[in-house]
Amino acid sequence: GAADNRGSAKLSGELIAYKSVNDLPPPKDLMIQIDQKNEAILLPIYGTMVPFHVATLKSVSSQQDTNRTCYIRLIFNVPGTPFNDSTSSKFQGSIYVKEVSFRSRDPRHISEVVQLIKTLRRQVTSRESERAERAT
Amino acid sequence: MADGHSFNSISLGGRGGTNPGQLRVHSGGILWKKLGGGKAVEVAKANIASLTWMKVPRTHQLGVQTKDGLKDIHHSYDISSLTNFFQSSFAITPEEKQLSISGKNWGEVDLNGNTLAFLVGSKQAFEVSLADVAQTQLQGKNDVLLEFHVDDTAGANEKDSLMEISFHIPNSNTQFVGDESRP
Numbered sequence: 345g346a347a348d349n350r351g352s353a354k355l356s357g358e359l360i361a362y363k364s365v366n367d368l369p370p371p372k373d374l375m376i377q378i379d380q381k382n383e384a385i386l387l388p389i390y391g392t393m394v395p396f397h398v399a400t401l402k403s404v405s406s407q408q409d410t411n412r413t414c415y416i417r418l419i420f421n422v423p424g425t426p427f428n429d430s431t432s433s434k435f436q437g438s439i440y441v442k443e444v445s446f447r448s449r450d451p452r453h454i455s456e457v458v459q460l461i462k463t464l465r466r467q468v469t470s471r472e473s474e475r476a477e478r479a480t
Numbered sequence: 481m482a483d484g485h486s487f488n489s490i491s492l493g494g495r496g497g498t499n500p501g502q503l504r505v506h507s508g509g510i511l512w513k514k515l516g517g518g519k520a521v522e523v524a525k526a527n528i529a530s531l532t533w534m535k536v537p538r539t540h541q542l543g544v545q546t547k548d549g550l551k552d553i554h555h556s557y558d559i560s561s562l563t564n565f566f567q568s569s570f571a572i573t574p575e576e577k578q579l580s581i582s583g584k585n586w587g588e589v590d591l592n593g594n595t596l597a598f599l600v601g602s603k604q605a606f607e608v609s610l611a612d613v614a615q616t617q618l619q620g621k622n623d624v625l626l627e628f629h630v631d632d633t634a635g636a637n638e639k640d641s642l643m644e645i646s647f648h649i650p651n652s653n654t655q656f657v658g659d660e661s662r663p
Contacts, residue, residue: 361583368537368581374498375639384583389606389642391493392536397583415643420585422648438586440648441598442623446640447630453639 361397368395375453376416376446378460383468385418385461387444396420396441398468404461406454414454417445483507485565492521493541505562507569510544529593531566531574533559534604542574543607545593580605589647596626608645623648 361384362368369379374388385401386393396418406416422440448454484506491498492512501514509524523546532543540559566572580587580603587600597607608626617625625646 359583362581365535365537365579365581370538373639382583387642388640389645390608391491391498392541392579392606394606395581395583396585400583400585416640423650437653438650439589439598439653440650441585441645442648443625443644443646444642445644447643448640450639 359397359399361395368393375448375450376457378457378464380460380464383464387418387446389444398461398464399472401461401465404458406458408451412451414448414451415445416448416454416457417443419443483569485561505565505569525570528570528572531570531572532577533563533574534577534579536579543577545595548594578603608642619646622650 361379361382367382369377369386374391374393376388377386377393378384379386379395382395383398384395385398386395388394400420402419402421404416404418406414408414420441420443422442484504487503487505489500490503490512491500492514499514499519501512501519504511504513507525509522509526509528511523512521514520523544527546527548528544529547530545532545534541534543542562563574566574580600582600582603584600584605587598587605590597590599591610594610595607596610598605608628612628613626614629615627617627619625623646625644627644628642630641630643
């Protein structure tokens with residue numbers, strides 16, 4: 345692949361979470377799910393589980409208010425941010441999903457999701473930078 | 481009204497997740513009733529603008545686009561007999577839509593009536609109803625934020641509910657130039 349880009353942004357052009365609809369995990373409850381095998385984050389949007397590849401994600405954070413309601417915020421890579429210039433020139437004219445936030449009734453589930461995403465991101469990023477290094 | 485078909489365990493999707501119920505299609509239209517009574521959703525034949533099928537994991541999803549721009553989503557298993565019925569009774573052939581599963585966060589936004597669809601390479605990633613949008617906000621020059629109503633009743637069977645989505649529209653995008661109120 346292209347060795348002149350760094351980090352996870354390099355993935356953007358070729359990342360594919362799933363090849364077929366049948367590869368998606370069976371829908372459980374409508375809640376945020378992490379598919380480690382396919383490196384995907386599945387978000388419940390209008391009754392459908394929508395996959396996002398973990399490499400499109402820039403950051404994830406959660407917070408809890410006084411009523412024990414939990415909020416999770418996912419921020420995705422968009423052009424114009426560092427390390428991401430390759431995407432902006434490649435996919436001109438596209439519109440990007442930049443940020444998605446959810447409210448949850450289950451703080452334990454949310455902290456688990458944040459943990460899983462962070463671990464998965466670390467794995468994918470280190471694997472990709474290793475691959476890029478080997479290519480040079 | 482003896483004509484038509486009834487289907488059990490069809491869930492109605494929407495902002496607050498899915499609800500199980502029964503779907504009845506008859507020559508006068510489409511009716512969905514919540515399991516155990518309560519909520520019913522009826523769409524008269526005259527009010528149906530278009531129908532779509534989409535393959536989702538394990539099942540199929542029927543989309544009903546009404547002339548008011550409302551959108552009901554039903555999950556169903558048996559599509560061929562229903563397709564025939566729609567063709568003969570409503571003279572509408574359901575269009576097939578494909579679900580985007582590539583996991584990309586860039587694509588196109590398609591506004592159709594009250595629905596906003598996000599498409600990745602002509603496949604649909606998700607759809608939201610603009611009727612549920614409480615507020616839109618322009619953030620900076622390139623970002624549009626949609627805030628959804630926080631509804632405690634709708635989210636009853638859903639653990640995580642959607643609150644906000646924002647879209648980034650690069651300067652290079654020419655589709656929505658000059659339209660600053662909506663993405």
